[in-house]
């Protein structure tokens with residue numbers, strides 16, 4: 513792909529924008545798209561050539577899917593009606609079937625590119641590959657020095673992931689914990705793939721303080737492990753053991769890649785002067801599941817809303833964005849840390865909770881990822897715990 517891509521032709525110097533968005537992941541493309549729809553002049557910078565690879569299970573929950581423009585839905589490669597939850601240490605498992613599919617499987621390079629293309633179609637200028645090098649604060653604009661050109665912008669959206677350069681340059685408080693995750697993409701024959709189709713599998717506590725997953729795609733399966741709670745871990749060994757446990761250890765073509773998921777939000781400000789953070793840059797992934805796409809999209813939309821409603825005035829944007837974040841996403845993330853304490857802090861407690869409450873909590877999780885419920889509602893509701901329903905082997909909960 514050529515260097516300057518997607519809708520770049522009609523723009524001429526001086527490169528002055530209402531908003532410069534850094535990072536073309538789900539958070540950045542969603543924010544750019546929403547801002548362009550409001551009529552703002554937007555540039556989106558991405559350091560990698562597009563479409564870019566992103567190590568990710570590519571599990572898009574129903575609540576995330578609902579936020580997406582129709583054009584992106586064609587990138588879904590498998591639809592999971594069934595969720596299998598296993599506790600390998602006790603040889604327990606149950607199956608969760610919902611009225612609607614709960615998880616939709618995508619390859620991130622196609623999914624993210626479809627969203628970026630949609631932003632471009634709405635008038636966003638997309639620059640790729642174009643890396644942000646540093647930012648300089650001015651009174652009425654920010655200057656962005658990039659590998660391609662210098663950009664002046666009234667506002668900057670930092671959507672540049674867990675290791676955000678925008679956040680580091682502007683001295684935002686660091687994220688408290690970046691959860692490591694590693695996955696293998698295994699190419700299987702169609703007959704081998706058939707047994708994985710339509711099923712999202714989780715093996716809780718296979719990894720200390722975390723879990724393993726198997727997500728099916730069109731030609732591959734994504735098998736991964738992640739540690740959600742702080743602590744030392746050799747993820748390479750965990751992944752090898754997990755593949756062996758699943759009977760997938762025989763040599764076959766595989767791509768192994770890892771990264772981090774910010775499962776503790778930044779403390780303090782999310783807006784500083786003319787810059788605002790969204791998605792992984794803000795640290796808003798779910799601490800229990802590591803699901804980050806949904807909150808990346810939501811925070812991208814909230815950031816765009818605040819910039820527009822605040823009329824690009826830093827104080828107003830800050831007031832609107834931080835109020836929205838605190839009353840919704842950040843509140844949810846605090847509640848989501850409760851199941852982390854049960855399952856990830858102490859293996860014995862996690863196993864006990866699984867045996868007693870797994871099915872009711874599984875059903876509660878289905879409400880949450882479908883977008884119909886919230887951690888704050890289901891965990892605060894005594895009925896969730898009164899439905900004590902012990903798990904035996906190979907059960908089906910509907």
Ligand SMILES: Cc1cc2nc3c(=O)[nH]c(=O)nc-3n(C[C@H](O)[C@H](O)[C@H](O)COP(=O)(O)OP(=O)(O)OC[C@H]3O[C@@H](n4cnc5c(N)ncnc54)[C@H](O)[C@@H]3O)c2cc1C
Nearest residue numbers: 535537538539559568569570571644672673791792804805
């Ligand atoms: C192994 C693994 C598996 C995962 N599986 C799932 C899953 O199944 N479901 C789920 O919901 N979440 C999953 N996540 C989490 C999810 O991938 C992230 O939360 C999500 O990608 C966050 O989106 P984002 O737009 O905030 O950031 P990103 O998707 O990371 O996008 C940031 C973008 O910014 C660009 N960038 C960075 N620095 C610069 C710079 N200086 N200049 C220009 N561009 C820059 C990057 O190249 C990147 O394209 C997983 C994470 C990992 C590590």
